[in-house]
Amino acid sequence: MTFSLVARCPDTGMFGIAISSSSPAVAARCAYARAGVGAVASQNVTDPTLGPLTLDLMQGGLTAPEAIAEIAKRGRFIEYRQVLAVDRNGRAAIHSGPNSLGIWTQAQGENVASGGNLLANEGVPQAIVDGYLASGGHIGDRLIAAMRAGLAAGGEAGPIHSAGMMVVDKVSWPVADLRCDWTEDCPIEAIATAWQVYKPQLDAYIQRALDPRAAPSYGVPGDE
Template structure:
């Protein structure tokens, strides 16, 4: 009961992911992102080990398709897994195991792949990918969050959503954005409120890391 997307900003080289689900702490389990490398999603009967494993494959030079294929081959329980990946060139791939429960689906657009399982509508992945693709000039975090919001507006999943997350990496080995809403009655609107508050501060937090002498008080 999860819907999510991973994407790349061709302008900035940023990579990121956004996800929502009916259980707690989706941001701790479903996505893995690495600067300049790409991103991986692992969901349904989630195996969080597959995210870092996928990042390792992307880092070794595997394409998104090769990465997903290798992840499938590496786990005997692939019938329960739903996977997706985006590589450094923006190529995307996904996998649905034979036991992934309907409604499930995936949608690919330039620099994005959206997937979901136990959805209320087959239109959810397309809505997510279309919303992301519609605003290429906006910050990656905003585009990912708009994708998540569009997925919810298209019906989301069967049952109540309880957690949502937003993760973006830029050129550095620390997250630009890592926001989560857990155990919330409306986690996607809560995530929107967090992002709207955090967005003006992103660059200031980067300055704190790279140039603390000139960091401003927040």
């Protein structure tokens, strides 16, 4: 019921994840990223504990392939799970259990991995990877381009209703965490619209958190 990608920007070291599903609020259960460590998607009959655990393993020194191999040993009902990871050096790894739903497949390249289940066809994850690698600019732009490429390749077998995008960079919190938890329209386009609004303000929100004295004007009544 889901297709996603995890990615690293080799120029900035930022990590990001984008995900979409026919289920509600998919990003709330499936999207995980940690600055300086990596990004993880835990999906398909989701076990939300696997995302933080994979990040902990990578933070402790394991590569993405090593962390995913450890998850395959430790995870409960791992035959039902899909877990995707990318680490600080751009190495990617994927576990797709044999009981993943419907048409399921995966693809990966340097700095990126994609996987999905209940897909319209087996080519969707490769289209997502290709879309990410072919695009440029901010990692947020690239995540949107990749998800649009996956949707254009067929996406999920049925309509999608939720989506999310998370980006981390240097600080301990996500610098972008955008979600569309339910819509009858296209949730990926809803996220894309939100990103276009949020992107120009991203640095200002970080500065306000770090030192509001040096932050740009808030632009609210009474602000000078």
